Amino acid sequence: MSSLLKVMLMSFLISSSLAYLDIKDFGEPMRKAAEECHDICTDVTGTTDEQVQQIREGNFIDDEKMKRYILCLWRVAGYMDRNLKINVAKVRQVLPQELIDSGCHSAAVKCLNEARNSGLKENYEKIYELEKCLYKIDPQKFVMF
Template sequence: MNNITLPLLALLFYSAYAYLDPKDFGEELTKAANEWHDICTDITGATDDMIKQVRSGNFIEDEKMKRYLLCLWRVSRVADKNLKVDVEAIRQVLPQMLKKETPVKARDCLVNARNSDLKENYDKIYEVEKCLYNLDPEQFIMF
């Protein structure tokens, strides 16, 4: 797999869990995802209702929700504070089924958000998530 494909896979993954069955992630990743969720809801104050709305494509304009998504990217160590994607971290956590299918346009979601006029990383990640949802709402996943 080349270096361009893996960041695309990360983008698909790092919204994780709306339409994939949790068993597809395996026990270890499911446990980690639950921990990340708990950490990020505690830190940001995002509620499960907010998260459910975004999972279903209703991207509410709420700073807590935006910070929650950024927190997931950071706590999972998939992205650093500059939104640089860690390819090795992706290889370790990506469900096997997502390693096989990658929309080519997913990379553009991150590049466009990084290069946007948005100042805050949480706003940039939120734009990435919206873009990923719009690429394929049926494959959109999120913890």
């Protein structure tokens, strides 16, 4: 799978959706998995639904629990390993065609590379920077579970 799909997942897969992209576009298996990951990660990190909603709306609060929640989503879903490497096979299974066709892949790859090479020490900080960058690519297609 190309870097396009790797990064498209990174950018759009971690949460219930905003704007024109709806969770139903991901299909029933993805919806169920997203709900399960959300429940696990809110329990583990102590993040509230209100905090998650702020991110969905583009308000990236500076909160360690929220940053850890986003990393948790990526990891629990199995879309990324501890070294921030994408599980291409899993991404391919759930990515809606609309995202593949959207043309945002180059910018998403750039976001991923910038996050990996940001100099930030903790992976939860890197992933949070990735999410902010992905939101900026196209807020209307940003997905947050």
